[in-house]
Structures are given as C-alpha cells and as structure tokens.
Amino acid sequence: MKVITVAALLASMAVTTIAQAEVYKWQDELCDIKGSFDSKKCTAKQIKNSHFVLEGLTRTNLNSFFPPMDIDTLDKLSMKDIDTLTKEYKQVKSNVERLDVVPEAKGYKQDLVKSIDGEYEQNKLTI
16 A cells, blocks of 8 residues: 555656746748747746747837938938837837846857947937
8 A cells, every 4th residue: 555655746846847838929021930848947928028039139129210211301300210119119118128038048148239239329329
C-alpha cells in the first residue's frame, strides 16, 4: 500500500510540473501563424508585446513628421512641427518602455527604444 501511495504521489507531482502548453495565433501580410508556448514561462500578452517589438524594428515608429522633399516645404517648417514630434516621441517611447516582453526579447526592446531615440534626433535635426 505504501508503494502505491508513493507512486501516486510522484505521478501527481509529475503531472503538475509538466509544461502547460497553450496556443498563440497571429497573422502577417501573407500568413496565418500558430505556435504553442509554455504558459508557465510566459504569457500570451508577453508574446504579443514581443511580436510588436520585433515588428517595430522593421518600420518607422514616429509618423507625425516626414522630412521635406523640396525647398518650398522646407521653408514651411515651424516650432509647431517639433512640438508635435516631441509629443509623439515621448508617447511612443513610454509605450514601448512599459511593454512586458518575454526574456529573450528584452534586448530587442532596448534596441527599439534606441531606434526611436535615433528617429527622433534625426527628425529634430531636419526641423
């Protein structure tokens, strides 16, 4: 009886320590993608945030200002443009810094913040 109790106890411990697999689905322009993850190690929200960070590294993140393409447009730049850019920069950077990502994406998150800083500085110098 003691052997059965020990075996049952060990079996129940093994079941509770097995990875809790969950499914995460997302889409891009071309595909529907589905993958599984261990919900004991990370959450679906962390995966979604990490995906957002990786996408942010492949595009511009500040969209309130575009460098002028001709001299006439250059003459129309004003301090209002820099104020709008600064407001957007602070908001976008704050949003990214607050994201909770999977541990493997923390370096990419820092890279995204640096990228946003660089975009802001470049656009500010243009103005």
